[in-house]
Amino acid sequence: MTGWAIVAEGLLKAYRKNRALDGFDLQVAAGTVCGLLGPNGAGKTTAVRVLSTLVRFDAGRALVAGADVVREPGLVRERISLTGQYAAVDEVLSGWQNLVMFGRLSHLGKREAKRRADELLGEFGLADAAGRSAVEYSGGMRRRLDLAASLIRRPEVLFLDEPTTGLDPASRTQVWGAVRKLVAEGTTVLLTTQYLDEADQLADRISVVDAGRVIAEGTPDELKGVDRLEVVVHDAGQLTQTAALLSGTADVDTRRVRVVVTDRVAAMTEALRKLEEAGIAVDDIGIRRPTLDEAFLQLTGGKG
Amino acid sequence: MIADGWVMTGRHLRHVVRAPEQIIIFFTLPIMFVLVFGYVFGAGMAVGGTAYREFLLPGVFAMTQLYGLGATAIAISTDIGKGVVDRFRSMPAARSALMIGRGTADLTRALMEMTVLVVCGLLVGWQWHRGAGYALAAVGLLLLLRLALSCVGVYLGTVVPNPDTVSLIVFPFAFPLTALSNIYVAPELLPHWLGAISAWNPLSATVAACRELFGNPGVGGDSWAATHAIELAILWPLALIAIFGPLAVRSYRRLSR
Ligand SMILES: Nc1ncnc2c1ncn2[C@@H]1O[C@H](COP(=O)(O)OP(=O)(O)OP(=O)(O)O)[C@@H](O)[C@H]1O
Ligand SMILES: [Mg+2]
Numbered sequence: 001m002t003g004w005a006i007v008a009e010g011l012l013k014a015y016r017k018n019r020a021l022d023g024f025d026l027q028v029a030a031g032t033v034c035g036l037l038g039p040n041g042a043g044k045t046t047a048v049r050v051l052s053t054l055v056r057f058d059a060g061r062a063l064v065a066g067a068d069v070v071r072e073p074g075l076v077r078e079r080i081s082l083t084g085q086y087a088a089v090d091e092v093l094s095g096w097q098n099l100v101m102f103g104r105l106s107h108l109g110k111r112e113a114k115r116r117a118d119e120l121l122g123e124f125g126l127a128d129a130a131g132r133s134a135v136e137y138s139g140g141m142r143r144r145l146d147l148a149a150s151l152i153r154r155p156e157v158l159f160l161d162e163p164t165t166g167l168d169p170a171s172r173t174q175v176w177g178a179v180r181k182l183v184a185e186g187t188t189v190l191l192t193t194q195y196l197d198e199a200d201q202l203a204d205r206i207s208v209v210d211a212g213r214v215i216a217e218g219t220p221d222e223l224k225g226v227d228r229l230e231v232v233v234h235d236a237g238q239l240t241q242t243a244a245l246l247s248g249t250a251d252v253d254t255r256r257v258r259v260v261v262t263d264r265v266a267a268m269t270e271a272l273r274k275l276e277e278a279g280i281a282v283d284d285i286g287i288r289r290p291t292l293d294e295a296f297l298q299l300t301g302g303k304g
Numbered sequence: 305m306i307a308d309g310w311v312m313t314g315r316h317l318r319h320v321v322r323a324p325e326q327i328i329i330f331f332t333l334p335i336m337f338v339l340v341f342g343y344v345f346g347a348g349m350a351v352g353g354t355a356y357r358e359f360l361l362p363g364v365f366a367m368t369q370l371y372g373l374g375a376t377a378i379a380i381s382t383d384i385g386k387g388v389v390d391r392f393r394s395m396p397a398a399r400s401a402l403m404i405g406r407g408t409a410d411l412t413r414a415l416m417e418m419t420v421l422v423v424c425g426l427l428v429g430w431q432w433h434r435g436a437g438y439a440l441a442a443v444g445l446l447l448l449l450r451l452a453l454s455c456v457g458v459y460l461g462t463v464v465p466n467p468d469t470v471s472l473i474v475f476p477f478a479f480p481l482t483a484l485s486n487i488y489v490a491p492e493l494l495p496h497w498l499g500a501i502s503a504w505n506p507l508s509a510t511v512a513a514c515r516e517l518f519g520n521p522g523v524g525g526d527s528w529a530a531t532h533a534i535e536l537a538i539l540w541p542l543a544l545i546a547i548f549g550p551l552a553v554r555s556y557r558r559l560s561r
Contacts, residue, residue, distance in 0.1 A: 052394050074396065082394040088387030092319045104311040105397040133322060149391065 004063070005030040005157050005188035006051060011060035013046055013212075020046040021057065022212035028190060028205075033183055035203030036192040039300050043212040044192040045085050048161045051190070052082040065156040065188075081155035085162050085192075087146040089134050095121060095145050096130040102149045113152075120148040125174065140167045147175060151182065158182060160191040164198060176202060196292040206292075210300045223295045229259040229267050230288055234281040245274055261287065305398040312405020316379075317412060331420050334368045338424045345488060354429040359522040361421075361430040362514035363487030365446050366507050368417055370482060373453040373460075374474035376410055380461025381470045384559065393559065400553055407454050414450040418443055433519030442517035445537045449510045452541035452548075459552040462559065486511050492525045503529040506544070509536035 004027050011024040020043045028034040036044045049055040051064055053073040062069040065079035089098050096117050103113030121130045124144040134142060143166060150158060160179070164172045179189055179202060193199055199206050200220045208216040208223070216223060233242050233255050243250040248259030261267035264287050275282060290298075320327060341364060342357040383389050383402070392402060432439040464470050482488075484502050491502040502508055503525065512533035515522050529536060 054390055054393055077394060078396040080394065082391070084387055084390055086387045088389075088391035090315065090388050091386065092322050093315065097318060101311060101315055102391070102395070105308060105392065105395050105401070107307075107396065 003030050004028065005032075005065060006034070006190060007061075007063040008047070008051065009061045011047070011050060011057050011062060013043075013050060013055065013057040019212050021050065021060075024060070024209075024213050026207060026214060028188055030188050031183065031186050032204040033179070033189040033191060033202050035199035035206040036190065036209055037196065037199055037206055037296060038192075038209030042209040042300075044209055045161055046212075047209070048082070048084070048159045048190065048192060052080055052159050053077055054082075079156040080159060081150035081153070081157075082159045083147050083150045083161065083163055085165075087139075087142045089142060089145050089149060091135040092133060094131050094133055095126050095137070095141075098134060098145060099149060099152065103152045106153050108153065116152055120151060123178065124148045125171070140171050143167055144171060144175070147178065151178065154182065154185060155187060157188045157190065160189060162192055162194060165194065172198075196296060200292050208296065208299050216299050220292060223299075224290050224292055225295060227261050227264055227287055227289050229261050229271055230284075230286055231257045231259075231271065231275070231282055232284040233257065234283050238280050241278070242275070242280055245278055245280075246271055255283075305400060305404070308397040308401035309404030309408065311397075312401045313408040313412075314405075316405055316409030320409075320413070331417065333371060334364065334417055334421050335424055337364045337367060338421065338428060341488070342428050355521060357425075357428050358430050358520045359515070360488070361425045362442070362518060362520055362522075363485070363511050364425075365418065365421055365514060366449060366485075366511045367482050367487055368421060369414060369446055369450040369453055369510075370478050370507060372410060372414060372417075372450055373457040374471060374478065376406060376454050376457030377460040377464070377470045377474060378467045380406060380458050381464055381467040384462065385465065385467065389559070399557060403455075403458050403549075403552055403556065406458055407451060410454040410457075411447055411451060414447055418446065430520070431518075434517065438517040438519070442514040445510055445513050445517070445534075448538065448541045449506075452506075452544035455545050455548040455552055459548045459555060462552060462555040481505065481507060486522070490522055490524065491527070491530070500527075503527050506536075506540035509533055509540050513537035 006026060006028040008024055008026040011021045012019065013021040022043075024043065024047055026034070026047070036047065038044050046055065050057045051062055051069060053069055053076050064076045067075035067079065069076055090101065093101065099117035099120055100113045103116050104110065108116060121127045124147065126141060126144060126148070129137060129141060134145060137145065143163075147163060163179075164175050167175065176198075179191075183189060191202065203220060205217065205219055206223055207214045229246070229248070231242060231246065233239055236252070236255050239250045239252065239255055239257065243257045246257060246259045248257045250257050259267070259271070268285075268287060271285070338361070342360055345356065345360070389402070393399070460470060460473070464473060484498065485505040486502055486508040491499040491508065494502055509529065512523065512530060513536070514520075516533055524530065
């Protein structure tokens with residue numbers, strides 16, 4: 001087997017004329033976390049559903065955990081777990097009954113399924129609500145139950161579609177902890193999220209999806225791009241002069257000059273010296289790295 | 305596959321236990337059938353009274369099985385609308401498990417309904433006259449019919465995505481099916497072509513067979529269908545299962561929305 005846990009090549013999935021996936025390529029190395037980012041309707045959920053055998057695709061090839069999604073879907077299902085965008089638990093049953101049922105359907109023995117259910121309810125802070133019907137759970141509790149259900153057996157590949165949407169900060173940290181623990185044990189995770197800090201925190205690599213295909217790929221740092229020195233001049237009249245002096249670009253609206261830098265300290269000292277010599281008054285000066293949000297907005301043309 | 309189906313059966317039965325108000329609803333319907341049809345229709349019939357109820361009860365038994373179809377279809381359709389079926393489908397569990405589980409849970413429920421109906425029947429003067437063995441055989445035929453209708457219901461539930469639509473579809477089908485059967489009126493009493501439809505109606509086959517096995521009145525007619533009621537009461541359900549079972553599994557597989 002190769003070192004890839006997920007390989008997708010040229011996936012195509014059309015709903016009537018609407019191409020939800022349009023030449024979707026993805027490679028995720030085993031034991032890593034890949035974050036899928038993209039604006040609403042980009043095709044993230046479709047990609048997850050295709051790769052987890054829920055939806056058939058029209059063209060392309062997909063391998064998950066070493067098995068072909070089209071030819072060996074049963075094998076894929078044995079090796080993956082999925083937490084979809086919308087909670088997938090039985091609302092009538094209690095939290096505990098849900099987990100035991102999913103455990104039994106994952107072919108755990110009766111006793112093992114019960115033990116695992118207790119363990120997970122504790123881990124996800126649901127022990128007190130174990131006997132209550134899931135319909136009475138809050139959105140966040142249902143979400144956590146849903147995640148717990150995906151972890152009944154340690155999967156080789158875990159798909160998480162917006163796992164922490166609607167969770168409070170404490171629950172979010174809990175989920176992140178659970179994901180990290182799983183990855184430490186060797187699971188590969190494909191996660192979609194609307195929270196860029198979540199991708200930043202969890203993902204080893206990020207793929208930015210737009211209009212059904214991956215338009216950028218890299219580590220969070222790579223995507224953020226390079227450091228920039230930003231200077232806000234006091235007098236708008238000196239803007240062009242400053243830009244020339246520091247060989248940067250000027251933004252008239254904010255009286256700001258941006259310069260791409262490599263050595264942060266040297267660049268800062270040199271800029272301060274030059275400005276001093278030229279007698280240019282500045283309101284603000286600093287080194288900034290674009291946030292993932294900025295990189296994301298730029299890549300997807302501000303649609304996110 | 306059997307084990308997965310068993311887990312699902314447990315799920316469906318737990319649903320019933322956790323929503324006890326439903327039990328009351330599904331027991332009221334058959335009881336209503338017995339009382340309303342037995343006394344209201346019975347009053348207008350020449351045979352009248354107990355004799356009509358003796359004739360009617362096997363029909364009510366079969367009719368209850370038919371209305372169970374609606375419950376099955378609604379349950380499946382509701383399930384599919386919820387995300388939980390997505391989770392089932394992404395798990396290694398056999399894809400037929402949901403249906404097998406539904407089938408066994410339906411049969412369990414049918415058995416409970418039958419018990420209530422039999423007790424009601426005995427209270428209003430219905431009886432079996434040929435001994436417990438034949439009576440149990442009749443119950444067996446009714447359960448076979450229910451299983452077949454359960455397959456139809458599962459299929460309907462997988463193709464109609466909205467539970468409300470399901471109930472709108474079921475009634476207009478179920479109503480003529482019961483009206484054009486031997487449940488209320490013997491086929492010989494209908495105009496020729498209506499009588500033929502009624503005699504060949506799958507419900508009629510089970511009803512006629514039950515009347516014969518219980519020793520209730522209304523066995524008669526010399527059409528092939530009427531003289532071979534028991535054979536038909538076995539063949540019809542088997543045919544329905546053979547058609548709708550695979551169809552249901554296939555359309556469940558195709559849920560790949
Ligand atoms: N079942 C469906 N039927 C028809 N069109 C669909 C279906 N599912 C998705 N689509 C379409 O496919 C495209 C991609 O949808 P998808 O749900 O994959 O987006 P997403 O990236 O997950 O968006 P979001 O961030 O809102 O969750 C959209 O244009 C959507 O309208
Ligand atoms: Mg989505």
